Amino acid sequence: MKYRGRVTGGKWGKHLTKDRVASHARHLLWDALGGIAYAIGVYTFASHASFAPGGITGVGVILNYLLGVPIGVTTLALNIPIILLSIRYLGKGYLLRTLQTLVIGAVLMDVIAPLFPHYTGNPLLAALFGGGISGLGLALIYNAGSCTGGSDLVIMTMRKLRPHLSVGQITLLIDGSLILLGAFVYSNVDAVLYGILFTLVSTFVIDRLMDGFAGGRIALTISPHNRLIAQRIQQELERGVTMLKGEGMYTGAQRDVLMCACARVQLPRVRRIVSECDPAALLIVLDYSEVRGKGFLPHGE
Numbered sequence: 001m002k003y004r005g006r007v008t009g010g011k012w013g014k015h016l017t018k019d020r021v022a023s024h025a026r027h028l029l030w031d032a033l034g035g036i037a038y039a040i041g042v043y044t045f046a047s048h049a050s051f052a053p054g055g056i057t058g059v060g061v062i063l064n065y066l067l068g069v070p071i072g073v074t075t076l077a078l079n080i081p082i083i084l085l086s087i088r089y090l091g092k093g094y095l096l097r098t099l100q101t102l103v104i105g106a107v108l109m110d111v112i113a114p115l116f117p118h119y120t121g122n123p124l125l126a127a128l129f130g131g132g133i134s135g136l137g138l139a140l141i142y143n144a145g146s147c148t149g150g151s152d153l154v155i156m157t158m159r160k161l162r163p164h165l166s167v168g169q170i171t172l173l174i175d176g177s178l179i180l181l182g183a184f185v186y187s188n189v190d191a192v193l194y195g196i197l198f199t200l201v202s203t204f205v206i207d208r209l210m211d212g213f214a215g216g217r218i219a220l221t222i223s224p225h226n227r228l229i230a231q232r233i234q235q236e237l238e239r240g241v242t243m244l245k246g247e248g249m250y251t252g253a254q255r256d257v258l259m260c261a262c263a264r265v266q267l268p269r270v271r272r273i274v275s276e277c278d279p280a281a282l283l284i285v286l287d288y289s290e291v292r293g294k295g296f297l298p299h300g301e
Contacts (some may be wrong), residue, residue, distance in 0.1 A: 001056075032104060032108070034101075035137060036108050037134065038138055039072070041131065041132070041134025041202070042130065043142050045129060045130025047071060048118045048119060048126070049120070052065075053198045054174070056078050058182070059074070060074040070106075070109070073106055078150070079150055083153065083155050098147055100146070100209075101149075107286065127198040132196055133148070135203065135204065139209035175199060179196055180192055182195050217264055217266075217285055218262075218286040219270045220258070221260075221274055223276045223280075223282070230260075232273045233273055239266065242259045243258060243259055271283065
């Protein structure tokens, strides 16, 4: 007899339900933590220092300055048509996650962030610390597999439609235009400079934190004592190593190349092991942003 339909009950159904609930709870937690940091960076610092950051949130800050409308609700309203236009290119599931992040962010921006003391001091410090705190929030949101909509969705959609344009070119075109708008709104060229600084600091923090979540170092070693080096790395660091086959293009000699992916904090110990086993060894250190598989990040989200 052929089985038709889905398994919705029993042990497997319970496990699936628990996994989905746990996954959704994690997403909500990251959205809340990231959203409050982002809201503080934008509302507490940028909006009270007379400059606007890039993106749709920057438009919300400008409209808040001109009309007094809430930043969060305005940003959410501006993002809805962008989400609807992006469904065809980015998929319904991802955009529903983004919509959830936007709703949570709007509540945090308009209800929770105003409860914190506003910073009204040096605009330069506001740009530096506001950009850093908002970058922290965005990194948490991005790491959870979502985004804050706005220019992010426009950039991804434009990349689908115009693949010859780089992400940097599209970002510069969109965010740069919105930041320049601040010069006319605030009647101050400094507003543009502070907006650029805020965006640069935020981007820098995002890159560093995103690399920090999954990044590390790859050590490549060329030595006649590679097997001894590999044995010590496995024993002392409990890291896996891979032996690659190489050929010297000048001499034509066959050489073994030892590859080890490790955490940043483990690199000094790798250097020490290589130096002790063979002071003349060639050691090449590379950065990696992500490794998935056994011993590293799981495959999937």
